[in-house]
Amino acid sequence: xxxxxxxxxxxxxxxxxxxxxxxxxxxxxxxxxxxxxxxxxxxxxxxxxxxxxxxxxxxxxxxxxxxxxxxxxxxxxxxxxxxxxxxxxxxxxxxxxxxxxxxxxxxxxxxxxxxxxxxxxxxxxxxxxxxxxxxxxxxxxxxxxxxxxxxxxxxxxxxxxxxxxxxxxxxxxxxxxxxxxxxxxxxxxxxxxxxxxxxxxxxxxxxxxxxxxxxxxxxxxxxxxxxxxxxxxxxxxxxxxxxxxxxxxxxxxxxxxxxxxxxxxxxxxxxxxxxxxxxxxxxxxxxxxxxxxxxxxxx
Amino acid sequence: xxxxxxxxxxxxxxxxxxxxxxxxxxxxxxxxxxxxxxxxxxxxxxxxxxxxxxxxxxxxxxxxxxxxxxxxxxxxxxxxxxxxxxxxxxxxxxxxxxxxxxxxxxxxxxxxxxxxxxxxxxxxxxxxxxxxxxxxxxxxxxxxxxxxxxxxxxxxxxxxxxxxxxxxxxxxxxxxxxxxxxxxxxxxxxxxxxxxxxxxxxxxxxxxxxxxxxxxxxxxxxxxxxxxxxxxxxxxxxxxxxxxxxxxxxxxxxxxxxxxxxxxxxxxxxxxxxxxxxxxxxxxxxxxxxxxxxxxxxxxxxxxxxxxxxxxxxxxxxxxxxxxxxxxxxxxxxxxxxxxxxxxxxxxxxxxxxxxxxxxxxxxxxxxxxxxxxxxxxxxxxxxxxxxxxxxxxxxxxxx
Numbered sequence: 001x002x003x004x005x006x007x008x009x010x011x012x013x014x015x016x017x018x019x020x021x022x023x024x025x026x027x028x029x030x031x032x033x034x035x036x037x038x039x040x041x042x043x044x045x046x047x048x049x050x051x052x053x054x055x056x057x058x059x060x061x062x063x064x065x066x067x068x069x070x071x072x073x074x075x076x077x078x079x080x081x082x083x084x085x086x087x088x089x090x091x092x093x094x095x096x097x098x099x100x101x102x103x104x105x106x107x108x109x110x111x112x113x114x115x116x117x118x119x120x121x122x123x124x125x126x127x128x129x130x131x132x133x134x135x136x137x138x139x140x141x142x143x144x145x146x147x148x149x150x151x152x153x154x155x156x157x158x159x160x161x162x163x164x165x166x167x168x169x170x171x172x173x174x175x176x177x178x179x180x181x182x183x184x185x186x187x188x189x190x191x192x193x194x195x196x197x198x199x200x201x202x203x204x205x206x207x208x209x210x211x212x213x214x215x216x217x218x219x220x221x222x223x224x225x226x227x228x229x230x231x232x233x234x235x236x237x238x239x240x241x242x243x244x245x246x247x248x249x250x251x252x253x254x255x256x257x258x259x260x261x262x263x264x265x266x267x268x269x270x271x272x273x274x275x276x277x278x279x280x281x282x283x284x285x286x287x288x289x290x291x292x293x294x295x296x297x298x299x
Numbered sequence: 300x301x302x303x304x305x306x307x308x309x310x311x312x313x314x315x316x317x318x319x320x321x322x323x324x325x326x327x328x329x330x331x332x333x334x335x336x337x338x339x340x341x342x343x344x345x346x347x348x349x350x351x352x353x354x355x356x357x358x359x360x361x362x363x364x365x366x367x368x369x370x371x372x373x374x375x376x377x378x379x380x381x382x383x384x385x386x387x388x389x390x391x392x393x394x395x396x397x398x399x400x401x402x403x404x405x406x407x408x409x410x411x412x413x414x415x416x417x418x419x420x421x422x423x424x425x426x427x428x429x430x431x432x433x434x435x436x437x438x439x440x441x442x443x444x445x446x447x448x449x450x451x452x453x454x455x456x457x458x459x460x461x462x463x464x465x466x467x468x469x470x471x472x473x474x475x476x477x478x479x480x481x482x483x484x485x486x487x488x489x490x491x492x493x494x495x496x497x498x499x500x501x502x503x504x505x506x507x508x509x510x511x512x513x514x515x516x517x518x519x520x521x522x523x524x525x526x527x528x529x530x531x532x533x534x535x536x537x538x539x540x541x542x543x544x545x546x547x548x549x550x551x552x553x554x555x556x557x558x559x560x561x562x563x564x565x566x567x568x569x570x571x572x573x574x575x576x577x578x579x580x581x582x583x584x585x586x587x588x589x590x591x592x593x594x595x596x597x598x599x600x601x602x603x604x605x606x607x608x609x610x611x612x613x614x615x616x617x618x619x620x621x622x623x624x625x626x627x628x629x630x631x632x633x634x635x636x637x638x639x640x641x642x643x644x645x646x647x648x649x650x651x652x653x654x655x656x657x658x659x660x661x662x663x664x665x666x667x668x669x670x671x672x673x674x675x676x677x678x679x680x681x682x683x684x685x686x687x688x689x690x691x692x693x694x695x696x697x698x699x
C-alpha cells in the first residue's frame with residue numbers, strides 16, 4: 001500500500017471540511033477524487049501534503065508519516081493556479097525543480113523534454129505574465145512533475161483547458177502512470193475519472209460517499225441499466241420484478257433494474273414477442289451511484 | 300540548507316540585478332562624489348575670480364602692508380605695475396580713502412577681500428601713527444583669553460568648561476548620513492520585502508513552494524536575501540564614499556567646514572555601522588512579518604504603516620534631538636528597540652555615553668530581531684495558505 005489515509009477529519013471553526021475519510025491508494029495506481037465545490041478534495045490534498053494538520057486521523061505514505069524529508073518524492077499541482085509573474089519560464093521551473101532536489105543541469109534537460117512534449121518550447125525564456133492562461137497551466141504542470149516524482153497529486157488538472165490541451169495533459173498523466181508514478185487527481189468531471197482511474201473516492205460536503213476500485217464499486221452497487229430498441233410494445237416490463245424505473249423515448253427504452261439477475265427474465269419475455277434490434281445491459285454510471293447514495297443529482 | 304540556499308539565491312540575485320538597486324546605489328555614490336568635490340564644482344562656475352590684474356596707485360609704505368595682506372585674503376588677485384584691468388588709487392592716507400576703477404565688474408568675494416585688506420592696512424596706519432612699539436602692536440592684535448563656563452547641573456554649584464560639549468562637525472555629519480541612509484533604505488526595502496511576500500502569496504505559487512520547503516525556512520531565506528542585498532547596498536555606498544573621499548582633494552573642503560576627526564570619530568563610525576545594519580535587519584524582519592498577513596496587494600501600504608510610522612518617529616527624534624539629547628525622554632526612547640538604531644548613536648554623539656549603553660542597545664536589538672523573526676515565521680506558517688482579506692481577520696485566524 002502506498003498511501004493510507006485513516007479516519008482523517010479537518011474542522012475549521014464551526015465547519016467540518018473533511019469528515020472521517022478512509023482511503024487506500026495502491027502503489028502505481030491512478031486514483032480519482034470526485035466531488036463538487038466544497039466537497040473537501042483540496043483540504044484532503046493539503047492534509048496529505050502536511051500543508052494542513054488534520055484535526056484527527058493519520059496519513060501514512062509507505063508506512064511513514066509524510067513530512068518535509070520526503071517532499072522530493074512528491075509532485076503537487078494546486079487547484080489555485082499561479083506562478084511568479086515576473087520570472088521567466090526557465091527561471092521559475094528551474095527554481096521549483098531545485099527545491100525538489102534536482103540539479104540545474106538535470107532540471108534544464110527535463111524542462112526541454114516537457115516543453116517539447118507540451119509544444120511550448122518557444123516560451124522557455126518568456127516571462128510568465130506574457131503567457132496565455134492555458135500555457136501557464138502547462139508550465140505549472142511541468143513544474144509539478146519535472147522531478148519525476150513517485151507520488152503525484154493533481155488538484156483539478158484539466159479545469160480551464162480547451163479539449164485539445166485536456167487530451168494532451170491526459171496523455172502525459174497516463175505516461176507518468178505507466179512509468180510507475182502513483183497519481184491522485186481531483187476533478188468534478190465524472191468522465192475523466194471513468195476514463196483514467198482504476199480507483200476512486202467520491203466526496204460530498206466533506207463526507208466520503210464511496211471509495212475503492214471502480215469496477216468493484218459498480219459491481220457492488222448492483223443496479224444495472226438495460227437499453228432495449230425495437231418496434232414492439234414492451235410497457236409491461238415496468239411491472240416486472242426487479243425493475244426500478246423505466247423511461248421510453250420513441251422505440252428506445254431505458255430500464256433500471258435492482259440486480260443483473262432480473263435482466264434474463266426481461267430478455268426471455270421480450271424475445272417471445274418478436275425481433276428487437278438491441279438488448280444491452282450496462283454498468284451503472286457514477287452519476288447513478290452518486291444519486292443513489294446522496295439522494296440528489298451530482299453538483 | 301540546500302533548499303534555503305535555492306530560495307536565497309533566487310531572491311538575492313533577482314534583487315541584485317534589479318534596475319532600482321543599481322540606480323539608487325549609483326545616484327547616492329554620485330551624490331557623494333559631488334559633495335566631496337563641491338569646492339571644485341563651485342570653482343568651475345566662479346572662474347572669473349582668476350583673472351584680476353590690479354594696478355595700485357599708492358606709495359611704497361602702503362604697498363608694503365597692503366600687498367601681503369591682500370595676497371593672504373585672495374590669491375586670485377595679482378598686483379601689477381601696468382596694464383591691469385582694474386586700478387586702485389589711494390586718494391587720502393589720513394584717514395585712508397581709496398577709489399577703485401574697473402574695466403568690468405569684479406566678483407563680490409574679490410570686492411570684499413580688497414575691502415578687508417584696505418581695513419587691515421588702515422589699522423596698521425593708525426597704529427603706526429600712535430608710535431607704538433612692536434610689542435604694543437602685537438598686544439593689540441592678541442586675542443583676549445576668555446573661559447566659557449556652564450553650571451555643572453549636579454547641584455554642586457560648580458561650573459565646567461562649555462567647550463567640552465561642543466559636537467564635532469565631522470562626527471555630526473557621519474551620524475546624520477547614517478541615520479538618513481538607514482531611513483531611506485528601511486522605507487525602500489521594507490516595502491520591497493512585504494511586496495515580495497504578499498505578491499507570492501497572492502499569485503498562489505506559494506502553495507507549490509511550501510509543498511517543497513518549510514514555510515519558515517522559505518521566509519527566512521527571503522528575509523536574509525533581502526537583508527544581504529540591503530547590507531551590500533550600504534557597503535557599496537560606504538565604499539563609494541571612501542573612494543570619493545580618497546580621490547578628491549578634500550583638505551580645502553574639510554578646512555572650510557572645520558571638519559576634523561577627534562577621538563570620538565572612530566567610535567561613532569563603528570557604532571553607526573552596527574546600528575544601521577541592526578536597524579535594517581529589525582525593520583525588514585517586521586516588514587516580512589507584516590507582509591505575511593497580507594493577501595491582497597491593495598492592503599500592502601496599510602499593512603506597512605507600523606514600519607513607516609516607527610521608522611519615521613525614530614528618524615525625527617534623531618534629526619531633531621541634538622539640542623535635547625541629554626533629556627531623560629531621549630534616554631528612555633533609546634532603549635525602545637525600534638528607536639534604538641536612530642537614538643543610540645545620537646546619545647553617543649552628543650553625550651559621549653561610553654560603551655555600556657551602546658552594548659545594551661545592541662543586545663536589546665539582537666533579542667528583538669530574534670523574537671521578530673520567530674514571530675514572522677509563526678505568522679507566515681499559519682497565514683501562508685489563507686485567503687482572508689484583512690489583517691485583523693488574519694490575526695483572528697492565526698489565534699485559532
